[in-house]
Amino acid sequence: MPIREIRFVRLVRHFFAGFMDNDLLMSAENGMQNALSQVLGLAVAPGLFYCLLITMKYGAVRYPRREIMAWDDRLLFVHCAMIVTGLLTVVEWDSLFPDQRDYQILTPLPLAMRLVFLAKVSSVLLLLVIFWAAGNIGPAILFPLVALTGAEVWFSILQHIGAQLAATFAASAFVFLLAIGLQGLLLNLLPPRWFRRVSVYAQLAALLALVLGFLLMPLVLANAGMWIRAGRPAMYLVPSFWYLGLYQVLAGRATPAFAALAALGVKALGAAAAISALAYFAAYRRHARRALESFDAGRSGTGFLSRAVDGVCNRFVLRHPLERACFHFMRATLLRSQIHRLLLAAYLGVGFALALCLVGFARSTAGRPTPELLSVQLVLSFFVLCGMRFVFTVPAELRANWVFQVAEPFGKSPYGAGVRKCIFAFGVFPVLAGLLPLHAFFWGWAVAGAHLLYGAALCALLVEALMMGFEKIPFTCTYLPGKANVKALWPLYLLLFWAYAYAMANLEAGLLARPLRYAAFCAGVAALTVVLRWYRHRQLGRGFHFLFEDVPDPAVRTLDIGY
Amino acid sequence: MLEVHGLTKCYSVVPAVDDVSFTVRPGEILGYLGPNGSGKSTTVKMITGLLEPTRGQVLYNGQNIQADLAGYKRRFGYVPEEPFIYPYLTGREYLLLVGRLRCLPEKALGERIDVLLGLLGLASDRHSLLSSYSKGMRQKILIAGALLHDPELLVLDEPLSGLDVTTALVLRDLVSALARRGKIVLYSSHVLETVEKICSRVIILKRGRIAADGDVRHLRDLAQAPSLEGVFAQLVLQQDTSRTADDIADAIALG
Numbered sequence: 001m002p003i004r005e006i007r008f009v010r011l012v013r014h015f016f017a018g019f020m021d022n023d024l025l026m027s028a029e030n031g032m033q034n035a036l037s038q039v040l041g042l043a044v045a046p047g048l049f050y051c052l053l054i055t056m057k058y059g060a061v062r063y064p065r066r067e068i069m070a071w072d073d074r075l076l077f078v079h080c081a082m083i084v085t086g087l088l089t090v091v092e093w094d095s096l097f098p099d100q101r102d103y104q105i106l107t108p109l110p111l112a113m114r115l116v117f118l119a120k121v122s123s124v125l126l127l128l129v130i131f132w133a134a135g136n137i138g139p140a141i142l143f144p145l146v147a148l149t150g151a152e153v154w155f156s157i158l159q160h161i162g163a164q165l166a167a168t169f170a171a172s173a174f175v176f177l178l179a180i181g182l183q184g185l186l187l188n189l190l191p192p193r194w195f196r197r198v199s200v201y202a203q204l205a206a207l208l209a210l211v212l213g214f215l216l217m218p219l220v221l222a223n224a225g226m227w228i229r230a231g232r233p234a235m236y237l238v239p240s241f242w243y244l245g246l247y248q249v250l251a252g253r254a255t256p257a258f259a260a261l262a263a264l265g266v267k268a269l270g271a272a273a274a275i276s277a278l279a280y281f282a283a284y285r286r287h288a289r290r291a292l293e294s295f296d297a298g299r300s301g302t303g304f305l306s307r308a309v310d311g312v313c314n315r316f317v318l319r320h321p322l323e324r325a326c327f328h329f330m331r332a333t334l335l336r337s338q339i340h341r342l343l344l345a346a347y348l349g350v351g352f353a354l355a356l357c358l359v360g361f362a363r364s365t366a367g368r369p370t371p372e373l374l375s376v377q378l379v380l381s382f383f384v385l386c387g388m389r390f391v392f393t394v395p396a397e398l399r400a401n402w403v404f405q406v407a408e409p410f411g412k413s414p415y416g417a418g419v420r421k422c423i424f425a426f427g428v429f430p431v432l433a434g435l436l437p438l439h440a441f442f443w444g445w446a447v448a449g450a451h452l453l454y455g456a457a458l459c460a461l462l463v464e465a466l467m468m469g470f471e472k473i474p475f476t477c478t479y480l481p482g483k484a485n486v487k488a489l490w491p492l493y494l495l496l497f498w499a500y501a502y503a504m505a506n507l508e509a510g511l512l513a514r515p516l517r518y519a520a521f522c523a524g525v526a527a528l529t530v531v532l533r534w535y536r537h538r539q540l541g542r543g544f545h546f547l548f549e550d551v552p553d554p555a556v557r558t559l560d561i562g563y
Numbered sequence: 564m565l566e567v568h569g570l571t572k573c574y575s576v577v578p579a580v581d582d583v584s585f586t587v588r589p590g591e592i593l594g595y596l597g598p599n600g601s602g603k604s605t606t607v608k609m610i611t612g613l614l615e616p617t618r619g620q621v622l623y624n625g626q627n628i629q630a631d632l633a634g635y636k637r638r639f640g641y642v643p644e645e646p647f648i649y650p651y652l653t654g655r656e657y658l659l660l661v662g663r664l665r666c667l668p669e670k671a672l673g674e675r676i677d678v679l680l681g682l683l684g685l686a687s688d689r690h691s692l693l694s695s696y697s698k699g700m701r702q703k704i705l706i707a708g709a710l711l712h713d714p715e716l717l718v719l720d721e722p723l724s725g726l727d728v729t730t731a732l733v734l735r736d737l738v739s740a741l742a743r744r745g746k747i748v749l750y751s752s753h754v755l756e757t758v759e760k761i762c763s764r765v766i767i768l769k770r771g772r773i774a775a776d777g778d779v780r781h782l783r784d785l786a787q788a789p790s791l792e793g794v795f796a797q798l799v800l801q802q803d804t805s806r807t808a809d810d811i812a813d814a815i816a817l818g
Contacts, residue, residue, distance in 0.1 A: 325663030407664035
């Protein structure tokens with residue numbers, strides 16, 4: 001093989017390995033190849049399993065009922081292809097263009113810029129193709145065999161296989177190219193400092209949209225048949241319907257509505273491809289130059305308002321130096337560490353999706369709060385607080401934790417107070433304060449105020465419950481996946497969620513008409529919170545040492561009853 | 564006074580540090596030398612409480628540090644060998660974190676940080692993220708972090724790594740000045756010239772064991788060597804360095 005081709009292949013391999021070198025995909029123990037096989041395994045399994053699951057569903061049904069039933073499943077495959085590709089794009093957001101390290105290593109080598117560019121583009125496209133193939137080739141072969149009747153000729157089955165492959169690929173490519181185009185446009189249009197900031201929010205918004213898209217999928221599927229038959233305009237707004245249209249056209253089952261949807265999908269794909277190609281090419285050179293320069297060299301410090309708020313907080317709220325240390329460290333990690341931001345955004349997305357469902361299901365009661373609407377605040381706070389509790393266990397720059405280890409002082413309670421205040425500032429406060437104007441607009445200030453008090457009391461209790469037994473300084477301890485034993489404990493978690501978010505909302509709906517009982521309940525919750533806080537304070541007392549290295553559960557657990 | 568008695572650290576059964584004992588008095592600068600993998604950093608980590616020794620103990624002012632580890636930790640400043648720091652914090656934020664963990668009063672801490680950053684030439688970069696700092700700038704931040712709380716004991720592990728000439732000279736004079744003010748300094752390094760100039764006493768480590776312990780002049784006399792480098796070469800080096808250099812050059816030419 002000529003040397004140029006060898007270099008090209010090695011560069012493609014290098015860039016592709018870079019996609020797997022990601023905190024969200026690879027841990028130090030499992031390595032790149034294991035990470036790739038695990039992620040591909042996750043992409044392959046659900047589609048195949050679903051095809052086997054629906055075999056019974058089509059068993060006794062005949063055409064044309066069978067065809068209408070198949071719309072839902074085709075839409076599901078297209079929708080899932082888009083969601084999976086979207087998640088992949090969000091996870092690989094910072095690797096879609098070569099990073100600073102790539103430039104620092106590759107620039108001194110005798111490699112033509114064009115060769116590096118072509119290798120990077122090829123690796124990006126390879127990523128798309130591999131993940132699309134892993135998730136969609138199996139179902140594309142199985143599903144037509146399951147869904148078509150025995151009377152269908154083999155040609156028709158082959159046509160359906162081809163249609164599913166083409167539709168899912170077009171859907172995946174649309175999402176992928178859209179993300180690349182968006183990032184390329186931001187790179188071209190924004191100055192470097194703004195790009196970094198806006199890019200982070202674009203990534204978070206994309207993740208939020210994907211989580212919502214995934215969780216609201218059952219709602220879309222439930223209405224798909226009706227929307228298509230009635231030709232509802234809403235379906236033209238949902239991209240997965242465009243590629244369902246393409247599927248139907250390619251499978252020879254087009255109606256005028258499907259043809260219109262397919263045309264829309266093809267145009268959208270063409271636009272995304274054109275924008276991404278232009279933006280990627282234009283942004284590449286610009287990005288190359290920027291990557292070698294320091295992004296942050298020109299930072300001019302925090303603004304006046306931020307300094308003033310910090311000053312007031314440090315003086316009146318965070319009174320102990322250790323509280324300040326913990327609070328500001330946690331704030332910086334939550335706001336600036338990519339992996340922590342993404343994980344938290346995923347939790348928030350789940351909360352948003354459930355909250356939207358609750359709003360959708362809420363009965364119209366002319367300005368009076370219903371249990372469904374009352375539970376929105378609790379659902380959101382539950383996911384935000386549980387998300388924060390989870391991300392605290394994920395380390396940030398683990399090797400830098402020596403600074404906490406060498407300075408570990410007496411009295412761990414101020415650490416606990418710092419953690420608690422950070423949770424309130426960045427978890428409880430945004431949820432409650434964000435919803436308050438909406439509640440006040442719909443229910444009036446009196447009810448909104450009472451609801452805020454109720455939510456704050458329950459949030460405080462949940463915070464104490466979540467922090468019970470937490471023996472770490474957030475982000476500073478090793479992380480052992482699976483230690484939470486979700487597989488065994490999920491019924492308990494579900495019960496807790498139900499009790500916190502729904503049972504408490506039902507109770508509140510009943511208590512709102514009885515102010516005294518309402519106040520007594522809030523006081524009771526506050527008292528319970530104080531008890532838990534006292535217990536936590538004792539836990540963090542003398543003799544307590546923070547955990548910086550989590551240890552796995554022993555293979556054999558003894559009862560410790562010997563002398 | 565810092566006393567180390569029979570300090571041993573084994574990984575599996577292989578000793579990285581084997582029965583190391585020494586004492587450092589206030590005002591004394593102890594140079595801790597040895598080739599790569601000789602156990603210098605492991606000793607330092609045991610002295611700072613980051614690693615637990617397999618055997619032996621570290622005493623500070625006559626008391627085992629494990630008896631009051633938190634109290635002991637408040638008294639020392641530490642510059643680690645590798646500049647592992649939180650890259651998403653700015654230089655000033657990192658020092659604020661360190662100072663707050665040391666429970667320093669907020670106002671005094673802010674002032675001290677600004678003074679230190681100014682003296683170390685980092686004032687204009689104080690609001691830049693540490694990820695954008697060069698290796699030398701990170702090292703300066705680590706040094707500032709170790710000095711913030713005016714420690715009684717200073718443990719420096721390769722403190723000159725990445726520093727420019729001016730800062731290296733400043734640090735050299737600073738270590739001497741701190742020793743004159745009664746601080747205990749443990750100075751682990753590969754830079755023999757600096758160690759020879761500032762350290763009152765030197766320990767040379769070889770494969771985890773002490774190969775030599777004494778003041779520089781005494782060691783030079785014993786080894787009949789003109790410099791500490793000569794002493795080090797006699798005790799530790801087992802290869803002809805110029806021959807190895809020639810071999811490397813030959814290997815490159817063959818390639």
